[in-house]
Amino acid sequence: MQKYGQLGICYFLLLLFSCSIDNAKQEKNVINDITQLNPIKVKGIITPKTSFEIINAIKSHNGPISIGGGRFSMGGQIATENAIQIDMRKFNGIISFSKAQEEITVQAGIRWRELIQFIDKHNLSVKIMQTYANFTVGGSLSVNVHGRYVGQGPIILSVKRIKIILANGDFVMASATENQDIFYAAIGGYGGIGVIAEVTLSLTDNCKVERSDTVMDIKDYYKYFTSTIRNNGKIVFHNADIYPNSYDEIRAISYSKTNKELTIKNRLKPNDGNFALNRFAIKTVSSSSLGKWIRKTILNPIYYQGNPVEWRNYEATYDIKELEPSSRKTSTYVLQEYFVPVDQFNSFYPKMTKILKENKVNVMNISIRHAKQDPGSKLAWARTEVFAFVIYYKQGVTDKDKKKVKKWTQQLINASLSQNGSYYLPYQIHATKEQFLKAYPNAEEFFKLKKKYDPHYKFRNKLFDAYYQQ
Template identity: 75%
Template sequence: MEKYFRLSILYFLLIISSCSIDNPKEEQNIVNDVSQLNPIKVQRVVVPTTNSEIIGVVKNQKGTISIGGGRFSMGGQTATENTIQIDMRKFNRIISFSKEQKEITVQAGIRWRELIQFIDKYDLSVKIMQTYANFTVGGSLSVNVHGRYVGQGPIILSVKSIKILLANGDLIAASPFQNQEIFYAAIGGYGGIGVITEVTLSLTENCKVERKDTVMKISGYNHFFSNTIKNNSDVIFHNADIYPRDFDEIRAISYMKTDKELTIKDRLKPNDGSYVMNRFAIKTVSNSCFGKWLRKDVINPLYYSGNVVEWRNYEATYDVAELEPSSREKSTYVLQEYFVPIAQFGSFYPKMIRVLKENKVNVMNISIRHANRDPGSQMAWAKAEVFAFVIYYKQGVLDADKEKVKIWTGQLIDASIVEKGSYYLPYQIYARKEQFLKAYPNALEFFKLKKKYDPEYKFRNKLFDAYYN
């Protein structure tokens, strides 16, 4: 009876929820990102499909250049004013593939969804990627993404080699064994060293996974993870969601390797899924305390009732459309992320929660992830084994709203630095330069390499505008 009552509430609220979508039109030569907070007027946009076209832009254009992929960074990291924007999204072919060696080489503009569709036919899967499959592979390398993959970490751990076009027009190969200096600067380098054109990735086997979850107090999570998840080779995906507004309870969610019969027969999520329920949930949760209660006590218990069994590749093909609200005209939804060494988990999260509460941040969700140490990228965010706190929140779009976000962002960056941690760079660029240098102590060395390989400062974006002289 209780389950049917909850379903009735959910259905009623869904009916009264608006489901219309406000899709902003792209103006000519205006580059923006998914948050719609950073419209940037570029000189023009070039959409290459071949190496020769990219080489032609880099060698022959006198102006500065910016590089864009899926445009899911949220602070202008893919553009700056008056640059020639190279839009990589049509540069998306599969170049070579070996099922036996479990590796694939792709053009950097390919989206993960397209890559997974290809390798799924051979019962293979990617080792590391972010949760959503709309990103381009080159963009993911440029920000050195991570995901929910247990025992993994930044994507650089699964990259065998790259090809990169330097400012002088040279197209070179780089790997951990060849041109290492460029390899470790380019991955996580936000397009500052050159244009990543090709990527060779290690793959792994696709398998069936069973979802399991448990609710607990956040104070017990580190012990739970260390003893139940970290060294369990059967766990493929794992994250823990912290529930607002009290922030003292979490739901830990794992997908474990299994031989059980599938409950979801599809091998991949649909390309054109309907996300009415998701948009309803976003709107409801963001609008009131009642919505946050509804998510915690009604929506999530319904969603996680029963342990589904699905393919690994099904879980790897989420579409960001499920997060898209009905409108971003007056408010928008944004991410931030903070990393702290695992030993600092218990001392960081109370500081984080205090900052969020004192500043009355409209938090939708905080997801906890785990990542192993980065093997050597110059702009490494995982300088040690870390927990990541991914904050998804709602904010207004006015200048006054942005100033409020800037204040509490600075407080969270300070809190992470005190714990010998860092913050993630693909989001709104509010860190002071001294904060940036403390969180990324190798940045000055990276800037030396940028000057070496890009002496005329050809490759630019808002991140370098803020911190690179």
């Protein structure tokens, strides 16, 4: 009865405080990302459905060109002023598929949800992707995403080959063995080399997974991970959530292969947009220290009761709309991410939490992920085997708010660099050039390749505006 009494309270509070989503009016030819912090006025927007349209646009336009997909990067990496914006979201077809070879070739604008819906019919799953399925495949490659997949790492590890359209209009095949310099510059290259048009991915079997979780002191996590998770071939997904504001306790969550009977029958998560309870929970957590206590002591214990058994593809089809706040006019939800070598875990997290506390950052969650070493992408964030610290926080939208964020962001970058780590580039561009070059020591080599394949600097966005010099 206590369980249902707590649930009843949650639903009552939901009805009391929930409100409709504020749909901001979109100004013509203004590109913005999900945070709504970076409106960029472009010259025009094209929505190609064929490679020929992309090639024609590149050849016929002498000015800047920028590329966007789902627009989930958060610092202007999808556009720059007065550019022609290539919106890839209608370039979303499936080109070929082989169940026997466990591979699929798609147009780069396809969303992961669409791809998974297709391969699920053949009981296959993707090897590596981010948690949410709204992203485009090309966008994921452009930032070299990772997810919660144990024993995996950057998405480049699951890419067999790509076709890319260069600044001169050439349509080029690239892989780890063919046109290697283009392959390793384009994946994780933020659209700087060209437009990734087609992607061939290696797939794996869909399987049933069972969730388990445990709560522990953060100081015990490294030993737990290395002894229990790191080399466990049965575990498919794993992450550990750090509870703010104390940052001294975590919940480690794993999904392991199983032959048990399904407790969740759906093969994919429902795509109905009914996320009121999720949004309320996030709003509660972001509102106050009390909200964070409610999450830790009431909401999460209810949510994590039992050990559900589901399909792997079910766990791969989260909808990012569940995170959307009611409005982004005065505040917004934002991500940052920092990477440190696995053996630096216990040295880094005290520095990170100290900075967050001193700057009174309104952190809603920090998720710890694991990634293997990158095989060679020029802007690799995993130069060794790393832990990723994914910080989800709330900030105001004024210039004063942005300055505060810039201050503690640079402090966190320095903390990561002091442990031979790095930070992730898809987020707000607050790093100094010195920090950028230290975190990405092969950036100058990448820029040389950019100059070679894009000599007239056609492909631009705010990331290159900040760090690239012709």
